[in-house]
Amino acid sequence: MADKIVKSEGEWRQALTDEQYHVTREKGTEPAFTGELCNNKVDGVYRCVCCGNELFDSECKYDSRSGWPSFWQPKDPDKVVEERDSSHGMQRTEALCRQCDAHLGHVFPDGPQPTGLRYCMNSAALKFEPREDG
Numbered sequence: 001m002a003d004k005i006v007k008s009e010g011e012w013r014q015a016l017t018d019e020q021y022h023v024t025r026e027k028g029t030e031p032a033f034t035g036e037l038c039n040n041k042v043d044g045v046y047r048c049v050c051c052g053n054e055l056f057d058s059e060c061k062y063d064s065r066s067g068w069p070s071f072w073q074p075k076d077p078d079k080v081v082e083e084r085d086s087s088h089g090m091q092r093t094e095a096l097c098r099q100c101d102a103h104l105g106h107v108f109p110d111g112p113q114p115t116g117l118r119y120c121m122n123s124a125a126l127k128f129e130p131r132e133d134g
Contacts, residue, residue: 042128062112
């Protein structure tokens with residue numbers, strides 16, 4: 001596993017757009033149905049926008065009709081950390097990038113089989129990389 005990436009607030013602000021910073025470093029949420037990756041159907045890999053860590057594969061993406069990109073499992077479960085989130089008067093499970101602690105979104109128990117999970121991610125937290133043919 002790669003070393004933990006730690007940067008100062010200033011370094012993160014320089015490296016990210018305002019929206020990416022708000023979502024990944026301040027645990028924000030982009031408005032539903034506004035993220036550029038919500039309706040993406042191209043074959044490829046979704047990486048952390050902060051550190052490039054491979055997080056999700058398009059093979060596990062599905063249309064949850066929630067307004068955010070949704071996956072039924074991470075590409076590698078060791079790359080996504082799940083933590084309890086009690087903010088906003090709710091009990092939820094937060095999903096974070098293990099390599100840089102970026103807030104990605106939340107995990108809900110209402111997804112499709114085989115996992116029954118919905119990794120509801122913010123487009124602003126992800127960078128899409130199309131898979132090369134052949």
